Amino acid sequence: MTTKVRGISNNAIHNVHLNSGIVHNVNLADDSVDSDVISNNILSQLNTPGPTNYRLGKVLVDYSSSSYSTTSTSFTDMATSSQYTGFTGGSALEFFMHYPARNDTEAWSGGYIEPHLSFDNGSNYYSMGTCGYDGGIMLQNGYGILCYNNHYFISNGATSRIPSTDYSLKIKWRFAVYSGTYQVNASHDINSGGGASSSYVDTSSTVNRNQHWMHWIIKEWIPVT
Numbered sequence: 082m083t084t085k086v087r088g089i090s091n092n093a094i095h096n097v098h099l100n101s102g103i104v105h106n107v108n109l110a111d112d113s114v115d116s117d118v119i120s121n122n123i124l125s126q127l128n129t130p131g132p133t134n135y136r137l138g139k140v141l142v143d144y145s146s147s148s149y150s151t152t153s154t155s156f157t158d159m160a161t162s163s164q165y166t167g168f169t170g171g172s173a174l175e176f177f178m179h180y181p182a183r184n185d186t187e188a189w190s191g192g193y194i195e196p197h198l199s200f201d202n203g204s205n206y207y208s209m210g211t212c213g214y215d216g217g218i219m220l221q222n223g224y225g226i227l228c229y230n231n232h233y234f235i236s237n238g239a240t241s242r243i244p245s246t247d248y249s250l251k252i253k254w255r256f257a258v259y260s261g262t263y264q265v266n267a268s269h270d271i272n273s274g275g276g277a278s279s280s281y282v283d284t285s286s287t288v289n290r291n292q293h294w295m296h297w298i299i300k301e302w303i304p305v306t
Contacts, residue, residue: 176235
């Protein structure tokens, strides 16, 4: 099934992977297309019962170029995002995250990452679970300079923590190591290729040209009734 969505550039294809194993291609077409919602059998299959249509709401991209490291086998706070405002009550959230990871040890080792979401500017945080010790660097008998990616969809079902009234969003990450020193962003030589600022996709050092660092993308999906 291919469904067109108004208002996003031509020829972009967004693959939506469902728990059922079905992959639907969503053709993000130009403004000449009449439909401005993603129709049933795509996101609606994630909520049963639930909305049959969604429209794209708030979209944001952010990053951190700070270096983080831990030698603790217990979870400690790693980083906290800004507070992002303007989300619609009852919306669903699509959340992508990327971490450059490293662990300089030849022992059996790995790193844990656990993101948390807050809808009240950090008064309460709710865990999204942990990746286990394969946070980009599960290995033995060799150093690991790798990365870890994950792509979440947080539905707005009856048991979801997403508020029914308009809300803000803040993200906190906690991390731990199985053994050794778990590093995020550090010792990767990121963006060292460089060159004149005019050679970059953005002449300013913004998120547009800094997405080799730890970064995250949030898309809000608003139910249409």
